[in-house]
Amino acid sequence: MLPAQRRDLLLTRLERDGRLVAKDLAAELGVAEDSVRRDLRELAAAGLCQRVYGGALPVSPAVADYATRGGVATESKRRVAAAAARLVRPDMTVLLDGGTTALAVARALPHDLRVTVVTHSPTVAVALLEHPGAEVFVLGGRLFKHSAVTSGAAAVEAAQWVHADLFLLGVTGVHHETGLTTGDADEAAMKRALAARSADTYVLASSEKIGAASPFTVLPLSEVSGIVTDAPEDHPVLDGLRRGGTPVVMAD
Numbered sequence: 001m002l003p004a005q006r007r008d009l010l011l012t013r014l015e016r017d018g019r020l021v022a023k024d025l026a027a028e029l030g031v032a033e034d035s036v037r038r039d040l041r042e043l044a045a046a047g048l049c050q051r052v053y054g055g056a057l058p059v060s061p062a063v064a065d066y067a068t069r070g071g072v073a074t075e076s077k078r079r080v081a082a083a084a085a086r087l088v089r090p091d092m093t094v095l096l097d098g099g100t101t102a103l104a105v106a107r108a109l110p111h112d113l114r115v116t117v118v119t120h121s122p123t124v125a126v127a128l129l130e131h132p133g134a135e136v137f138v139l140g141g142r143l144f145k146h147s148a149v150t151s152g153a154a155a156v157e158a159a160q161w162v163h164a165d166l167f168l169l170g171v172t173g174v175h176h177e178t179g180l181t182t183g184d185a186d187e188a189a190m191k192r193a194l195a196a197r198s199a200d201t202y203v204l205a206s207s208e209k210i211g212a213a214s215p216f217t218v219l220p221l222s223e224v225s226g227i228v229t230d231a232p233e234d235h236p237v238l239d240g241l242r243r244g245g246t247p248v249v250m251a252d
Contacts, residue, residue: 084101101170
């Protein structure tokens with residue numbers, strides 16, 4: 001089999017199985033494991049997969065820029081946002097992450113809900129102008145234009161003064177083996193800083209993020225209170241999360 005044919009086969013298997021294990025594929029195809037790993041490096045360089053220890057996972061579409069993400073899985077994000085909004089109780093202090101799902105959460109909050117929202121997303125803050133019961137605090141810092149959020153030392157320092165009841169966390173990949181991931185190291189650090197300031201953290205995970213991976217770890221699964229998702233209830237990654245003790249909140 002030519003290398004190009006082998007790479008096409010790897011992509012077909014990745015789409016079918018949701019993961020690739022280099023050792024198993026090498027044995028099946030009768031080639032050296034180094035050959036499969038080289039194929040995976042080339043596919044990852046082309047943005048067609050995300051390499052992980054021992055193989056590869058699908059690359060998350062959520063690593064696209066903010067404007068592009070606005071048109072991805074909009075109905076899925078709406079369902080997840082509605083379920084996440086139900087976690088918000090009157091008089092809570094809520095940390096709301098940036099991103100298009102978090103923006104949908106802001107829009108899903110009842111207009112008469114009394115709540116304090118702290119966010120590092122200007123777009124989320126603007127959406128909450130329509131909610132008269134919401135007290136809004138914006139964390140300042142360097143604007144990371146790719147995701148339309150603030151980050152960096154100033155934003156992390158501002159977060160240290162917050163004591164929240166709930167953090168609704170956005171990520172680009174959720175997997176029971178690789179954990180919670182995102183596409184930028186500084187953004188991952190900002191998310192960790194926010195999670196450290198909240199009693200509970202729930203992950204906003206529309207279906208396209210389940211089973212996907214990105215380069216940078218945000219948090220271990222043991223540090224979150226649950227995953228809010230609309231992926232099929234029998235999805236193998238959700239089964240893996242449950243077996244590992246991570247609660248899953250199913251959106252309608």
